Structures are given as structure tokens and as C-alpha cells.
Amino acid sequence: MRAVAHVAGVSVSTVANVLSRPSVVAPETLRRVQEAMTEVGYVRHGPARVLRGVPSAIVGSVMLDLANPFYAQVNRGIEDRLADQDCLVLVGSTDLDAARQRRLLRLLEEQAVRGVIVAPIDPDLTGLQEMSRRGTPVVLVDHPRGRMDLCAVAVDDVLGGRLAAEHLLALGHRRIAYVSGVVGVAAVDRRRTGVCEALADAGLSVEQALVDAHMSVGGSLEETVKAVERILAAVPRPTAVICFNDTGALEILHGLEAAGLRVPADMSVVGYDDLRFAARLSPPLTTVAQPTYQLGYAAADLLLGETQAGHTHREIVFQPSLVVRSSTAPPATLL
Amino acid sequence: MRAVAHVAGVSVSTVANVLSRPSVVAPETLRRVQEAMTEVGYVRHGPARVLRGVPSAIVGSVMLDLANPFYAQVNRGIEDRLADQDCLVLVGSTDLDAARQRRLLRLLEEQAVRGVIVAPIDPDLTGLQEMSRRGTPVVLVDHPRGRMDLCAVAVDDVLGGRLAAEHLLALGHRRIAYVSGVVGVAAVDRRRTGVCEALADAGLSVEQALVDAHMSVGGSLEETVKAVERILAAVPRPTAVICFNDTGALEILHGLEAAGLRVPADMSVVGYDDLRFAARLSPPLTTVAQPTYQLGYAAADLLLGETQAGHTHREIVFQPSLVVRSSTAPPATLL
């Protein structure tokens, strides 16, 4: 700024005015200063600004895994909402590790970011609550707010599980396998709750009607094979599978095929997320769609609102929707 | 820091020493200061540090689209390499828009980031060169360095195209369609060059042997249908399709099916990227694999090296590899 001021033959504070309150500067002076800026190659210094008290142009985003299409999509929503405000997203993946989550949040707080959007994997939210109190606003994503005094945006996972199960029940299935990730992701467990509710509502006993199986998210072939074996070995054998996400369903589909079963004739399969490829599989996958992009968009929106005077924390809950395609059909026993 | 110093009964600079050079502080004092820090809830202020001259803990990453699996994977590589250094990634998507790329880079530079990793869509790299000269190191990703004085890491796209084409030629195909994105992505064009080279090497005329088609990356159904029609209408009709990426190949596969053709009996299809789902399609997709994660990892590595004394700019080129599966076979005319 000093250099610009010198070249333009004005004082630094005039340059400051050109930057922050251009309307206050004489047009002629303004022009001269702007020319000087390009001549000198002036670039505003963000850190100095935040030190001075201007809100940071950076928002943190802490998700399970940036390379996972679901979270990548959420991040695009965040990014796009923030772009209007010339804000940028500082990302981090927790990889399901609570320690890593803490580390990332700490790093973010040290950067004095405008706020943080978190899809927490650590069930203990007190750290987030404190961070918020200390002055870094926090918005929860894909996690119910509970009794926390924070903004949150989520999808009704229980409903999602229920939709999947009710669809299968309506087709006549009475014994259903539920495939979760190998480690407990809260959202996946909530969906299972929805499945159980639907089963109970249909007058079925959960012990009788539900078969649990697990496979890791990374999905080695072995894991898949084991999960499929587990499902096929259950007595009586289930006639349908609900999977924790579409990628998992893809694997299961493959494993089922390898085991010589036809989908949906011998086994129905339901996915979750409605990723792009779901519609293009053969058979096209019945799945539960979530408004991922909007999730991120809304979260960023809430976060920007945090700085407003008189802000009160809110929770937004989106509804998932069932997308019926061809991987589900009545069980063979009924035909 | 003042508060911490007060509580611990020392001066600010002792607190500073505890933070930056703990070995210089008496163990007893150290302990007392650390206790005071947790008591006060002290959080280091990053922006103040960079103002003072400490290198920023933030690295920028500007890619075409964060939600695109290819770039998401590259970003994970960047993130993981940076995690060792307690560095974070500030991301932005250009969406194929040169103006947006400029804007993002500007914003990043204003944040005084440690450096920037860019997959440039703007063929004009002078802006990047200048940014680098101004003091923000730049590493190019997925783009040849050319005569630029920058570090770069790329995959040999020409070779990738060549591998795909040579595979088809070896199977006996003599007329091949090449599907690009609707807008020119440089990498996709380079692959086409590789295809042309392979055709020429086989003694074929490119005009005769190659049919060009386009479809948008977003991939509306109509676009796909049009591309497929264009391919099927060409006379003589091609017997194989090379697609700009796996997602595109998925669409084409679907379009071909809808048109009543069987893959690979009536038409061979080759994808690009080897995304997770490629192996699970039916038929499993023949495709060209790229080391995406390593691309990002290496780029971050080069960037961290930029700050070292005596650094000279380097270019790293990875080799793609052909993954043969079941979507390719000899053309029907040969059977």
C-alpha cells in the first residue's frame, strides 16, 4: 500500500479508502490510485485484514472423505453458496477418525476462519460447542442437532430407511438384509432404525425379519464376498438387501451375480444416495435420493447468517425420497 | 498471549518461546505456561503469524470441479501429503470458466497462501507465471509445463489415447469413434492426438478411421442420445468408441443399449480414468487408468519443495495404463 500511495502521490489512508470506501474518494484521485495499484502489482493482504478485525474470507469444511461423492457434492454446495461472498472453502477429511477431526478443527480455528461446517463423526459434540462459544461459528451437517446450541442441517435418515423398507414390504418381502459399513457411521445406523420401524409397523418381529451384514466402505472384493455369503447363508434366506450406499450396492450387485443370483428375480437390492451411475447400472438401481448439494448450500447459508446480529440457531431437515427402478421386484416365492 | 502470560506470571515473549522454541524454556516455566494456555483456552492466531512472516499453513487448489471424482481424488492426494506439515487445502472449482479461474487465483493470492496447485483450463499461463514471480509458488497439475518456469505434474495423455486406440486396432477395429466433452478440455484433446498417432502408425488415414462426437460432461440424456445417433449414422459405421471418461462411457453404454446394440458384440467401448464403478458395470469396462491420487500427492510434494533454498522447477510425468475388461472385443465383421 505504501508503494501504491507513493506512485499515486497520495497517502496510504487514501489508498485504504479507495479499497474500502471508494465513494469517499474524488473520482480523479480514485483513478490515479487504481492505476498505481495495477502498476505496482498490488495484492490485498488478507491475513493483515483479519488481524485488523475484518471477518475472514475462509470457511472450514470438515467431512468424512472429500473423495466420497456424497461429501464432494455437499462441498460443491458449500463452495457455490460461499462464492457470492468471495469466500473460499478450507477442506479436511476425517477418515472416520475422531482424533483427526479434532486436529482439523483445531487447525481451522487457528486460521481464524469465518466459521466451520462439520459432518461430525465424533459423537461427542462438546468440543464443537466450545469452539462456537469461543467465537468460531459451527454448523452441523448430516447430523441431528440434538440439544446442542448450534445450527444444523440434515436429511431425515430414519425416514430414508423407512422408505426403503416400506417399498420392499409393499412388494411382499418379509425377510430383508441390511448391509452397513464395517464401522459405525451414525447416519447408517439411523437408517437402520427406520428400517426397523417399518418392519415393526408391518407387524413383523425385527429379529425374524432383519439380517445384519457389514462390509467396509473401501470395499475389498473379499469383504463383499463375505457379506454376500453371510446374507445367503441366513436361514431363511432374505429376499432383499438394503445397502448403506450406492457404491456398496454396486459391490453387492456384483457379488450376487458372482454367486449366480439374478437381480431382482432372485434378490432385490436397494441402494442409498442416488449417485449418477445408479440409473445406469443393469439393472438400474432402486435407491434413496438425498439432496446433497442443497445440504451443503443450506449449511453455508446458515453459517453466513451466524454473523448477523440477533441470529438464533436453527435446524433444517431435508426429506429423502425413494427412487424406484428395476433392482427391486416381488420375491420369487410369490411368483 | 497476554492473558496466558498474565495467568502464568511470565511475559508474553516467554509464552512465545514456549510456542516456537520450547527447548529454550525452563521445564517448570514451560509446564506452568502450558497449563495457563489450556486454562485460558488459548488458540494460536494464524493470520498474525503469517503477517509476521511465518509461512502460511494453507495451500490453494484450483481444479475443474471438486465434485468430479477425478479431481476429488487428486485433492485427496494433495490433502494427505500436506497433512504431515499441518497444512490445509483451500479449494475452488473453475467449472471450465477462465474468468472464474482468475478470480479464484486472485482470492487465493490475497490469502497469502503458501502456494497454489492448479489444473488450468485457461491456456494462457502467463498469469500463473506472474503470480509465481510475485511470490506465490504455483504447481501445474494435469497440464504439460511447456516453456513455463513452473513445477508441473501430469499424466501422459497422448500415450493414454494411444493405448486405447492400439488396443482396439489390435482387436481388428478399423473405424473408431472418439467422444469428447462438448467443450474443449485440453487433456481430452491430447488423448485424441494419441489416438490419431496410433491410427497413423497403423497405416490408416485419420479422416477415414476416426469419427468425432461430443457430449457435455453433465450428460443430459438428450446429449447422449445425439452423440450415439451421430456415431451410428456415420458411414461406414464405427465398430468401437473411445470415451473421454468413464462417466461418459457409462452414458454411451446406456445409449447404445437403448439403441438396441450389444456391447461388445456390436460395439466396443473404452472409457478413461478407471473409476471404481468401471469394474462393476456390465459389461465391465475396458478403460485407461490414471494415478490420480499420486498426481495430487506429487503436486503437493513439489509445492512444499518450492520454499526450499536452491529449488529448481521440475516436471513429473506419470504413465497411464490400459485396463482391459469385457467391453471391448473384435468387431462383428471379423467373426
Add this chain to the structure above:
DNA sequence: CTGTTAGCGCCTTCAG
């Protein structure tokens, strides 16, 4: 080993 001091770049009163 600990305390004092100056200044990084910017913004915002306040005085001219």
C-alpha cells in the same frame, strides 16, 4: 533463561 521493544499490512477514528 526471561523481559522489553519494534514492526509485519491493514483499517478506522480523528484532525486538518
Add this chain to the structure above:
DNA sequence: CTGAAGGCGCTAACAG
């Protein structure tokens, strides 16, 4: 409308 001055939190000399 423009210029001068102070301080945000931190670090690196340097003095004690």
C-alpha cells in the same frame, strides 16, 4: 476530501 496515528497478535532480535 485527504493525511497522520494507533493497534490488532505475533515473532525475532537484543538486553538484562
